[in-house]
Amino acid sequence: MDRHRPSSFAVQRAEPEDLDPIRGLLETCGLPHDDLTLAHLNYFLVARDGIRLCGAVGIEPCGDAALLRSLAVAPDAQGQGLGTRLVEAIEQRARQKGIRTLYLLTTTAAPFFRDHEYETIEREALPEDIRRTEEAARLCPSSAVCMRKPLRASAEVADTDATHGV
Numbered sequence: 001m002d003r004h005r006p007s008s009f010a011v012q013r014a015e016p017e018d019l020d021p022i023r024g025l026l027e028t029c030g031l032p033h034d035d036l037t038l039a040h041l042n043y044f045l046v047a048r049d050g051i052r053l054c055g056a057v058g059i060e061p062c063g064d065a066a067l068l069r070s071l072a073v074a075p076d077a078q079g080q081g082l083g084t085r086l087v088e089a090i091e092q093r094a095r096q097k098g099i100r101t102l103y104l105l106t107t108t109a110a111p112f113f114r115d116h117e118y119e120t121i122e123r124e125a126l127p128e129d130i131r132r133t134e135e136a137a138r139l140c141p142s143s144a145v146c147m148r149k150p151l152r153a154s155a156e157v158a159d160t161d162a163t164h165g166v
């Protein structure tokens with residue numbers, strides 16, 4: 001199996017009934033989830049292995065920027081390329097929504113995101129709208145690393161099987 005294209009996982013838009021399983025996954029992975037509501041799920045993707053939810057990621061759009069948040073892969077599904085696939089899929093969805101720049105905060109996964117072309121920035125460089133999101137303002141510790149990635153326009157990006165159906 002190509003570890004960067006795990007075939008057994010389906011990446012799909014989140015459904016309302018995914019809210020509790022996503023919260024459970026975020027809890028397992030040590031990520032904040034107190035603020036997560038059904039409204040957020042419009043911009044969330046999930047990964048399923050059969051009926052089991054084993055991955056999630058979302059964006060919170062603020063104009064033509066968005067906060068990438070809640071990237072999580074179940075511990076027993078990590079290291080098979082699923083995190084990479086979720087990042088690629090949410091970037092593609094963001095492009096389709098007209099997002100030009102993604103921002104994120106992370107306490108543990110900065111090297112992972114650096115491998116995916118996110119650069120570290122000062123917290124002050126976060127746009128005001130992003131800083132005011134619940135996740136950035138309240139849930140992420142001030143020690144979290146802030147990162148940014150400008151997105152190339154859709155036309156510049158070849159579609160991949162990671163994003164089909166998403």
Ligand SMILES: CC(C)(COP(=O)(O)OP(=O)(O)OC[C@H]1O[C@@H](n2cnc3c(N)ncnc32)[C@H](O)[C@@H]1OP(=O)(O)O)[C@@H](O)C(=O)NCCC(=O)NCCS
Binds near residue numbers: 029070081084106
């Ligand atoms: C970060 C995370 C989503 C990666 O998922 P994954 O499915 O294991 O990722 P992939 O299989 O696509 O990539 C694995 C690669 O990333 C690296 N990696 C994974 N997590 C990492 C971390 N926290 N720090 C540094 N590198 C990391 C692995 O070492 C591996 O590197 P390799 O390809 O050189 O062997 C997963 O580890 C996770 O859910 N962590 C807990 C939650 C978290 O920190 N989320 C990010 C906060 S926004």
